[in-house]
Amino acid sequence: MNSITRSFATALLAVAASTAFAAAAAPPPANAAVPPTSSYIATGDGVQLYYKDWGPKDGPVVAFSHGWPLSSDSWESQMLFLAENGYRVIAHDRRGHGRSSQPWDGNDMDHYADDLATVIETLDLKDVVLVGFSTGGGEVARYIGRHGTGRVKKAVLVSAVPPQMLKTPSNPGGLPIEVFDGIRAGAQANRSQLYLDIASGPFFGFNRPGAKPSQGLINSFWAQGMMAGHKNTYDSIAAFSATDFTEDLKRFDVPTLVIHGDDDQLVPIDASGKASAKLVKGAKLIVYAGAPHGITDTHKDRLNQDLLDFIKE
Known part of the structure; x- marks a missing residue:
């Protein structure tokens, strides 16, 4: 080793030593003791549910249930808007989706509804406005069917799957099983591509015709979908x-x-x-002319205002 190399090595060792000493002497970050589970709720069967709790803690409560294969992030526009208007807004990632656990079993509407009940009861929420989008609308319906409305003030179904999507002898207006078999085949073949194609x-x-695709929305849908578990989705x-929510809606x-x-x-x-x-006695129906499935993003300003107006009524 020549003198230049030795000098360079000595300088590196000196810098490393001083850096290590400074790190050891520095106080820990202020948030070092914050437990990583502070945004998680455990279910009775051991699933960890991630949740968001935004807005004033003493505000009226609105709880959101998201669609497939998304997460609570899909509600961010509505949550931010309502929180800024004084509401406490809560949304959890469904089991198997987003940042929640990915259990092998229990990926069905009864478990989804019971998980929602766990969130509501753990946080001791009362007079809640439940808002469900797509699959989340089924979750809200099944929650009311299984747990009643003792803690519920109002309900909103947005682009929701109830009463039943699958065509059956008792539901002739539904979609044929081949549609859903096609989605399953796409998920098994290449679910990443499936999510891109859907979005x-x-x-x-x-x-x-004439639509202007947003790459940002496409990317967001794909990213949320890929966070979810393959088996779960x-x-x-x-x-x-296939779940029939008819009796749930009647409750x-x-x-x-x-x-x-x-x-x-x-x-x-x-x-x-429609x-x-x-099926829901006294329900109010608002139809968005020409609107697609994902109106939480494509029509977010109108949806935000419609939600606020209904909640205030």
């Missing part, structure tokens, strides 16, 4: 398509708002939004 096409209506296809005894786009290519309005509005 680039029918979810936001980007496949319609696969099982959930049956949960959101609604709180003011209910149904919002649906009449160009929803994924959850057609006639067999879903049918749900007929």
